[in-house]
Amino acid sequence: xxxxxxxxxxxxxxxxxxxxxxxxxxxxxxxxxxxxxxxxxxxxxxxxxxxxxxxxxxxxxxxxxxxxxxxxxxxxxxxxxxxxxxxxxxxxxxxxxxxxxxxxxxxxxxxxxxxxxxxxxxxxxxxxxxxxxxxxxxxxxxxxxxxxxxxxxxxxxxxxxxxxxxxxxxxxxxxxxxxxxxxxxxxxxxxxxxxxxxxxxxxxxxxxxxxxxxxxxxxxxxxxxxxxxxxxxxxxxxxxxxxxxxxxxxxxxxxxxxxxxxxxxxxxxxxxxxxxxxxxxxxxxxxxxxxxxxxxxxxxxxxxxxxxxxxxxxxxxxxxxxxxxxxxxxxxxxxxxxx
Amino acid sequence: xxxxxxxxxxxxxxxxxxxxxxxxxxxxxxxxxxxxxxxxxxxxxxxxxxxxxxxxxxxxxxxxxxxxxxxxxxxxxxxxxxxxxxxxxxxxxxxxxxxxxxxxxxxxxxxxxxxxxxxxxxxxxxxxxxxxxxxxxxxxxxxxxxxxxxxxxxxxxxxxxxxxxxxxxxxxxxxxxxxxxxxxxxxxxxxxxxxxxxxxxxxxxxxxxxxxxxxxxxxxxxxxxxxxxxxxxxxxxxxxxxxxxxxxxxxxxxxxxxxxxxxxxxxxxxxxxxxxxxxxxxxxxxxxxxxxxxxxxxxxxxxxxxxxxxxxxxxxxxxxxxxxxxxxxxxxxxxxxxxxxxxxxxxxxxxxxxxxxxxxxxxxxxxxxxxxxxxxxxxxxxxxxxxxxxxxxxxxxxxxxxxxxxxxxxxxxxxxxxxxxxxxxxxxxxxxxxxxxxxxxxxxxxxxxxxxxxxxxxxxxxxxxxxxxxxxxxxxxxxxxxxxxxxxxxxxxxxxxxxxxxxxxxxxxxxxxxxxxxxxxxxxxxxxxxxxxxxxxxxxxxxxxxxxxxxxxxxxxxxxxxxxxxxxxxxxxxxxxxxx
Numbered sequence: 059x060x061x062x063x064x065x066x067x068x069x070x071x072x073x074x075x076x077x078x079x080x081x082x083x084x085x086x087x088x089x090x091x092x093x094x095x096x097x098x099x100x101x102x103x104x105x106x107x108x109x110x111x112x113x114x115x116x117x118x119x120x121x122x123x124x125x126x127x128x129x130x131x132x133x134x135x136x137x138x139x140x141x142x143x144x145x146x147x148x149x150x151x152x153x154x155x156x157x158x159x160x161x162x163x164x165x166x167x168x169x170x171x172x173x174x175x176x177x178x179x180x181x182x183x184x185x186x187x188x189x190x191x192x193x194x195x196x197x198x199x200x201x202x203x204x205x206x207x208x209x210x211x212x213x214x215x216x217x218x219x220x221x222x223x224x225x226x227x228x229x230x231x232x233x234x235x236x237x238x239x240x241x242x243x244x245x246x247x248x249x250x251x252x253x254x255x256x257x258x259x260x261x262x263x264x265x266x267x268x269x270x271x272x273x274x275x276x277x278x279x280x281x282x283x284x285x286x287x288x289x290x291x292x293x294x295x296x297x298x299x300x301x302x303x304x305x306x307x308x309x310x311x312x313x314x315x316x317x318x319x320x321x322x323x324x325x326x327x328x329x330x331x332x333x334x335x336x337x338x339x340x341x342x343x344x345x346x347x348x349x350x351x352x353x354x355x356x357x358x359x360x361x362x363x364x365x366x367x368x369x370x371x372x373x374x375x376x377x378x379x380x381x382x383x384x385x386x387x388x389x390x391x392x393x394x395x396x397x
Numbered sequence: 398x399x400x401x402x403x404x405x406x407x408x409x410x411x412x413x414x415x416x417x418x419x420x421x422x423x424x425x426x427x428x429x430x431x432x433x434x435x436x437x438x439x440x441x442x443x444x445x446x447x448x449x450x451x452x453x454x455x456x457x458x459x460x461x462x463x464x465x466x467x468x469x470x471x472x473x474x475x476x477x478x479x480x481x482x483x484x485x486x487x488x489x490x491x492x493x494x495x496x497x498x499x500x501x502x503x504x505x506x507x508x509x510x511x512x513x514x515x516x517x518x519x520x521x522x523x524x525x526x527x528x529x530x531x532x533x534x535x536x537x538x539x540x541x542x543x544x545x546x547x548x549x550x551x552x553x554x555x556x557x558x559x560x561x562x563x564x565x566x567x568x569x570x571x572x573x574x575x576x577x578x579x580x581x582x583x584x585x586x587x588x589x590x591x592x593x594x595x596x597x598x599x600x601x602x603x604x605x606x607x608x609x610x611x612x613x614x615x616x617x618x619x620x621x622x623x624x625x626x627x628x629x630x631x632x633x634x635x636x637x638x639x640x641x642x643x644x645x646x647x648x649x650x651x652x653x654x655x656x657x658x659x660x661x662x663x664x665x666x667x668x669x670x671x672x673x674x675x676x677x678x679x680x681x682x683x684x685x686x687x688x689x690x691x692x693x694x695x696x697x698x699x700x701x702x703x704x705x706x707x708x709x710x711x712x713x714x715x716x717x718x719x720x721x722x723x724x725x726x727x728x729x730x731x732x733x734x735x736x737x738x739x740x741x742x743x744x745x746x747x748x749x750x751x752x753x754x755x756x757x758x759x760x761x762x763x764x765x766x767x768x769x770x771x772x773x774x775x776x777x778x779x780x781x782x783x784x785x786x787x788x789x790x791x792x793x794x795x796x797x798x799x800x801x802x803x804x805x806x807x808x809x810x811x812x813x814x815x816x817x818x819x820x821x822x823x824x825x826x827x828x829x830x831x832x833x834x835x836x837x838x839x840x841x842x843x844x845x846x847x848x849x850x851x852x853x854x855x856x857x858x859x860x861x862x863x864x865x866x867x868x869x870x871x872x873x874x875x876x877x878x879x880x881x882x883x884x885x886x887x888x889x890x891x892x893x894x895x896x897x898x899x900x901x902x903x904x905x906x907x908x909x910x911x912x913x914x915x916x917x918x919x920x921x922x923x924x925x926x927x928x929x930x931x932x933x934x935x936x937x938x939x940x941x942x943x944x945x946x947x948x949x950x951x952x953x954x955x956x957x958x959x960x961x962x963x964x965x966x967x968x969x970x971x972x973x974x975x976x977x
Binding site for chain 1: 456457458474475540541636637639648649651652653655656657658762819822823826827828831833834912913915916917918920924927928930931932933
């Protein structure tokens with residue numbers, strides 16, 4: 059008797075499952091997991107232009123990657139889209155991405171950050187770290203202009219940055235300093251110097267810039283788009299671009315588990331995103347946030363308020379080299395700089 | 398079924414074989430469905446996640462077979478520090494929550510303090526508000542540039558002490574609900590005897606506290622376990638000041654690069670080890686509760702006492718301070734943030750705006766999120782109450798299976814929702830069980846999270862129904878199902894309604910399972926709230942918070958009003974004597 063009750067329950071459950079999977083096969087919508095501010099607008103525009111229905115999972119990069127990783131055996135997404143190349147490279151190393159090389163006329167930044175194996179596509183770029191000062195608190199004569207200035211005792215207790223273990227865009231910045239200074243050790247020494255100079259750490263761009271706004275700190279090291287966005291909102295900030303700056307690619311990947319039909323749809327989405335029309339949507343969708351990017355395709359200029367990078371040294375951190383070291387470096391940062 | 402049960406009760410002379418067969422049929426029918434439900438909802442997904450700690454290669458996560466490496470990592474600097482912090486913070490929160498709960502329970506159960514109803518309402522509201530509302534409220538108020546410029550207070554509250562304090566206040570209602578019945582059950586004669594013998598006030602208080610010791614221990618265990626498993630405060634207030642707590646360390650392991658599910662599973666095991674003593678204590682007290690209830694047997698029910706004016710003022714003042722800290726802060730902070738153009742100028746007339754509220758109502762997607770969450774909450778809450786009632790009936794049986802069930806329920810209560818949600822992905826994203834990615838699975842996770850609270854709330858009322866009630870019904874020829882329909886369910890109408898309202902309003906704001914399990918294209922409310930924070934739109938987030946609290950609160954009041962109007966008076970008889 060008990061067996062039959064169990065059997066009935068399982069029959070009911072499997073009927074439900076069959077129904078669900080049948081429903082999933084009927085429509086073929088494009089499922090996009092994304093952490094980009096203008097993703098919903100892009101999805102709407104794409105759906106309108108192509109008639110392909112889009113379903114979004116839209117949240118911050120941390121939980122998004124947790125979902126992707128937990129689904130590893132049976133991925134439910136067709137496209138994944140967020141800031142940072144290390145996380146995307148990690149997905150590629152696990153065989154989760156289908157390579158795709160869109161036929162696009164890249165500009166110089168675009169060429170710099172596309173992966174040579176086309177495991178994913180870099181759809182835009184921002185700068186992982188720049189200096190932002192509070193003009194009301196710090197007179198212009200006192201503004202720092204190089205990374206080296208920041209260990210000067212004049213800025214003692216006045217500087218803040220994000221914790222790379224929490225804030226995705228901060229890891230490439232931390233790595234950028236190591237790259238430029240020639241070794242991981244040299245970079246660590248610089249951070250220890252900052253700590254000795256009273257460096258304060260916060261969780262994310264938003265929290266660090268709030269601290270800058272409220273006078274907890276007078277100098278912040280954050281992602282450039284976050285600083286520019288606050289300036290556009292009327293905050294008394296000034297963004298300074300010291301040499302060198304590190305590019306933070308915005309990456310989009312296509313699932314290797316998608317059916318050929320859905321994969322074709324996903325490629326269409328990437329092409330739409332990089333098209334003139336797609337770029338217009340991207341630059342309109344989140345005007346004080348993610349829309350403030352450096353385009354990677356020729357013929358599109360950055361929004362007003364984003365200065366040209368002429369005269370600034372721009373470097374990129376190779377995700378295949380620095381991606382695998384992320385855990386160790388984040389742990390070191392948390393243990394030695396944050397605490 | 399009904400025939401079988403009558404056969405058993407009337408002890409019709411049948412052969413032993415048939416008797417045993419029927420008995421096992423009844424046992425099987427009673428236990429099979431709830432057992433299958435518990436296995437599918439709790440055991441299977443939870444074990445799927447926790448097994449990663451010793452078998453990192455499962456579900457394609459790590460590599461290799463059996464390994465204790467994840468435990469070695471979970472015992473390293475950061476993780477062990479987080480675990481230790483969680484332990485002492487939760488012990489402190491347990492003391493704060495139990496002390497406040499004991500005092501407020503005494504005030505509302507044993508005195509005639511004016512406004513006691515309002516205090517009770519306030520405590521229910523504290524129960525409804527998610528912990529992250531409270532934590533964000535304190536941050537908005539005291540963080541540099543916040544609404545209050547009190548650096549000395551900020552240095553205390555925005556740190557470990559504040560975390561402990563907020564957790565204690567947030568989970569105090571659990572202590573309150575446990576202790577109200579303890580105070581009501583304490584006979585008045587004890588206190589009178591003390592007075593007659595000229596014992597001092599302090600001695601009498603000590604004696605009374607000793608008599609409700611089981612209640613105090615149970616209350617402490619619940620607050621401690623809830624504080625330990627909380628994620629809302631850990632991810633906001635504590636993480637904001639770089640003060641790691643165990644649930645946040647687990648979250649970090651699965652959401653920052655490199656993602657490490659086996660480490661998160663090992664850290665979860667360690668967290669469960671910390672929770673277990675509380676679970677054990679609670680289960681033990683529940684089992685032995687009968688011993689103490691003897692007190693009420695022959696005693697007169699206590700009469701609420703009139704307080705002296707000075708004492709009335711003292712208690713009223715205390716209650717107002719409590720409500721201000723627990724409810725005032727989050728609501729004032731959210732209102733302050735969402736109603737003004739420039740937070741630095743305060744509530745000056747020219748500085749007021751409704752712009753952020755307009756934004757909430759203009760964004761169709763946000764309203765869709767609210768509706769979706771409301772629908773999910775109503776349905777999952779209903780399912781939780783139905784299954785909760787079935788489990789409650791089973792919990793009241795004697796025997797090993799009931800005890801096992803009790804442990805399972807208390808463990809879910811103590812586990813962070815995040816762990817359960819991650820387990821759901823592993824367990825139900827299988828080619829042969831593809832439930833993941835749809836609303837039914839999210840509903841199952843909501844239902845599971847709500848199950849322990851629902852069954853715990855029903856335990857008292859169901860247990861109170863004396864067996865003479867069923868016997869009388871049986872004598873009058875009512876079948877088992879009719880007994881339920883005509884006698885037992887009507888008597889349980891009020892507690893069932895309360896359990897449904899409480900679980901549903903919790904589900905509306907649920908965050909961790911929502912984030913990990915929501916179906917593509919249908920974000921729930923908590924995800925929409927967090928998206929505003931992620932986009933640094935603090936004022937719009939606060940406006941959405943206020944709007945959703947008003948809508949949920951309004952719906953709860955409306956349903957209660959309708960219930961009072963439409964449901965026969967006899968069904969509501971328990972409102973008067975509802976055990977808290």
